[in-house]
Amino acid sequence: MRLPDGYRLVSLHRIDSTNAEALRRAAEGAPHGTVVLAAEQTAGRGRRGRSWLSAPGNLYMTVLVRPPEGCATAQLSFVAAVALGETMDRETDFRFKWPNDLLVGGRKIAGILIEADGDAAAVGIGVNAARTPEGVSDTAADLGGREDAATLCVRICGSFDRWYRRWLAEGFGPVRDAWLARAAGLGEIAAVQTARGTVSGRFDRLTAEGALVLVDPSGGETEIAAGEVFFGRRGCC
Numbered sequence: 001m002r003l004p005d006g007y008r009l010v011s012l013h014r015i016d017s018t019n020a021e022a023l024r025r026a027a028e029g030a031p032h033g034t035v036v037l038a039a040e041q042t043a044g045r046g047r048r049g050r051s052w053l054s055a056p057g058n059l060y061m062t063v064l065v066r067p068p069e070g071c072a073t074a075q076l077s078f079v080a081a082v083a084l085g086e087t088m089d090r091e092t093d094f095r096f097k098w099p100n101d102l103l104v105g106g107r108k109i110a111g112i113l114i115e116a117d118g119d120a121a122a123v124g125i126g127v128n129a130a131r132t133p134e135g136v137s138d139t140a141a142d143l144g145g146r147e148d149a150a151t152l153c154v155r156i157c158g159s160f161d162r163w164y165r166r167w168l169a170e171g172f173g174p175v176r177d178a179w180l181a182r183a184a185g186l187g188e189i190a191a192v193q194t195a196r197g198t199v200s201g202r203f204d205r206l207t208a209e210g211a212l213v214l215v216d217p218s219g220g221e222t223e224i225a226a227g228e229v230f231f232g233r234r235g236c237c
């Protein structure tokens with residue numbers, strides 16, 4: 001098993017954040033397909049300014065991409081999610097949670113963080129490959145170490161490269177369809193915390209841009225570009 005053509009692996013023992021490292025390398029001219037893999041992160045970054053617990057054993061990787069001008073960089077999180085799902089399909093009954101988590105049994109097993117700088121974007125992927133981080137066992141799960149992080153990383157790169165090329169060639173449609181086919185909570189009532197407050201409604205679809213569409217009981221639609229989704233009465237997953 002090897003990385004796709006044009007990809008290059010930078011394997012590190014410990015780093016603050018693979019996303020931060022990929023963006024530093026991008027600023028120095030690192031090419032598309034540079035993959036930063038770390039055994040441990042000391043300042044792993046999550047969405048919405050959160051930290052990402054990054055003890056040794058799990059997978060912490062970032063693919064540096066340089067999409068052509070005009071691409072919707074935010075859609076990269078769906079490209080990465082679908083690639084990650086394809087990598088896991090053989091082993092795991094997973095669901096995608098908008099915008100960019102993977103759940104198993106309603107618990108988070110992987111997260112994706114896209115950070116852009118100029119024409120470069122860091123596609124950061126964290127997978128609980130070996131163990132559930134301490135203190136989050138009620139909301140997170142793990143793959144139980146069935147596969148080591150480096151092997152998983154190479155497989156994810158292969159899938160990512162295929163989906164990335166398809167996205168460039170065919171647009172967001174196929175990515176969105178693949179994502180919706182395994183979406184958590186599609187058709188269910190969801191509450192979404194946004195910067196402007198919480199919006200509730202039935203999770204109906206994704207827009208052509210990847211925004212989540214909620215429909216209220218009177219048929220009114222709200223498109224949400226960024227937020228945190230909660231399903232069900234307990235607000236779980």
Ligand code: BTN
Nearest residue numbers: 017019044045046047111124126
């Ligand atoms: C989330 O909040 O769900 C996104 C988590 C993304 C974590 C990964 S681990 C590899 C990469 N480097 C980081 O600092 N974050 C991402």
